[in-house]
Amino acid sequence: MLKKKGLLVGTAVAVLSLVATTFTATSASAAGCDEYSKWKGTGTVKIFAGIRDPEATTMEKIFAEFTKCTGIKIAYEGTDQFETLLPVRVKGGNAPDLAIIPQPGLVATMVATGKAVPISAATRSNLTNYYNPAWASFTTINGRIYGAPFGASSKSLVWYSPAQFKKLGVTIPSTWAEMEAVAAKFKAAGANPWCAGIESGAATGWPATDWIEQMVLREQGPKKYNQWWQGKLKFSSPEILGAMNKVAAWLGTSSQVGDLKSVATRKFQDAGVPGLKAGTCGMLQQASFYSSMYPAGTTFGPSGDADAFYLPPTNTKFGKPIMGGGEFPVAFSKKKEVGFVQDYLSSPVYGIERA
Structure with missing residues (x-):
C-alpha cells in the first residue's frame, strides 16, 4: 500500500487530536423527508468504490432512504479492484458519476486527467462547518477542493x-x-x-x-x-x-x-x-x-x-497521537443530481444515518 517516494496510500492525518465531524442529533432528524428537500431530482447517480460487504449493504440501505425522499436513484458498485479499475475507466471515458477514493494520491491523479469536478459551494459549506480543517488539505489541488471526507474514522x-x-x-x-x-x-x-x-x-x-x-x-x-x-x-x-x-x-x-x-x-x-x-x-x-x-x-x-x-x-x-482515515467522494460529472449526492454524503443527514 505504499507507493514510491513515500506517497502514503490511504488517508492519514498526523495530528495529536482529530475531530473528524461534529454531527449531533440536533443537526438532522432521521424521521421524515424534510431534510432531503434541497436534493430533489431525477435519474440515477452511479457510485464506484472499493467498499464491500458488510459495509456496502449498510450503505445501500441508507441510499434507499435518500432515493425515497429525493427521487434520485443511486446505483452502487463496489469492487476489490477499485484502485486498478478507476484510472482505466476514467481514462477510457467510462468514469462513474462519483468515485469514493481512499487516497489523496489517487485523487490528485484523477484531477490530473482533467475529468474530476471540484466540489460545489454546498459541499464546501459542509466541509467548513462539520469537519476538522485538516481534511480539506488532502483534496485541495491548485486551490480547488475536490472532495469532502466520507466515513472518517480513527485508525489508532x-x-x-x-x-x-x-x-x-x-x-x-x-x-x-x-x-x-x-x-x-x-x-x-x-x-x-x-x-x-x-x-x-x-x-x-x-x-x-x-x-x-x-x-x-x-x-x-x-x-x-x-x-x-x-x-x-x-x-x-x-x-x-x-x-x-x-x-x-x-x-x-x-x-x-x-x-x-x-x-x-x-x-x-x-x-x-x-x-x-x-x-x-x-x-x-x-x-x-x-x-x-x-x-x-x-x-x-x-x-x-x-x-x-x-x-x-x-x-x-x-x-x-491519533491517526485518522477516510475516503473522499470525487465527482466526474457536472449533473446537478451528482452534486446533490456529493453534498448529501458530506452532510449531517447522511452522517447521522450512518452512525
Whole structure:
C-alpha cells in the first residue's frame, strides 16, 4: 500500500487530536423527508468504490432512504479492484458519476486527467462547518477542493473481547509496556497475542501499511511523519527503517500472530472476527470502522461482546497521537443530481444515518 517516494496510500492525518465531524442529533432528524428537500431530482447517480460487504449493504440501505425522499436513484458498485479499475475507466471515458477514493494520491491523479469536478459551494459549506480543517488539505489541488471526507474514522484503536480480557485477568493497557504484558498473557494461555489479516484484493497490504504509519507517528512525531508521506523523508532513512523494524517485532513474527502465510491470505474483514471472541487471538489493531465487521446483534462497550481501546504511544515526547482515515467522494460529472449526492454524503443527514 505504499507507493514510491513515500506517497502514503490511504488517508492519514498526523495530528495529536482529530475531530473528524461534529454531527449531533440536533443537526438532522432521521424521521421524515424534510431534510432531503434541497436534493430533489431525477435519474440515477452511479457510485464506484472499493467498499464491500458488510459495509456496502449498510450503505445501500441508507441510499434507499435518500432515493425515497429525493427521487434520485443511486446505483452502487463496489469492487476489490477499485484502485486498478478507476484510472482505466476514467481514462477510457467510462468514469462513474462519483468515485469514493481512499487516497489523496489517487485523487490528485484523477484531477490530473482533467475529468474530476471540484466540489460545489454546498459541499464546501459542509466541509467548513462539520469537519476538522485538516481534511480539506488532502483534496485541495491548485486551490480547488475536490472532495469532502466520507466515513472518517480513527485508525489508532485496538479491538478486543472484554470477556477474554476478564478471563485472563487483564485490564485495558495505557502504555506500550502494559500492552506487551497483555500480549504475553495471551501467549501464555496458548493464544496468538495478536489477530492479523491483510488480504484486500488489489489493495492487499494496506493494514500493514497502517501499522507502519502508526509506528512512524508514535516514534518520530507528526513533523517527521508528514515529511515521510510528502516524500521528503526516504523509506531508507533511519527513522522509517527503525519504525519498520519495530512493526516487524510487534506484528511480523509467528510468536505474535501465528502462521505468517495465513496473515497474508486472510481477509482483513475476518482478521478479528471470530478469533477475538473465541480467544484464539487476543487483540486486533484496526480502525473504528471495524465495528461493522461484527455480526448483527453484537454489543459494544466494556461490558459488551466487543470493545476497543486507544493504541498506546511508544514515545511520550509526542503525547498521544491519533491517526485518522477516510475516503473522499470525487465527482466526474457536472449533473446537478451528482452534486446533490456529493453534498448529501458530506452532510449531517447522511452522517447521522450512518452512525
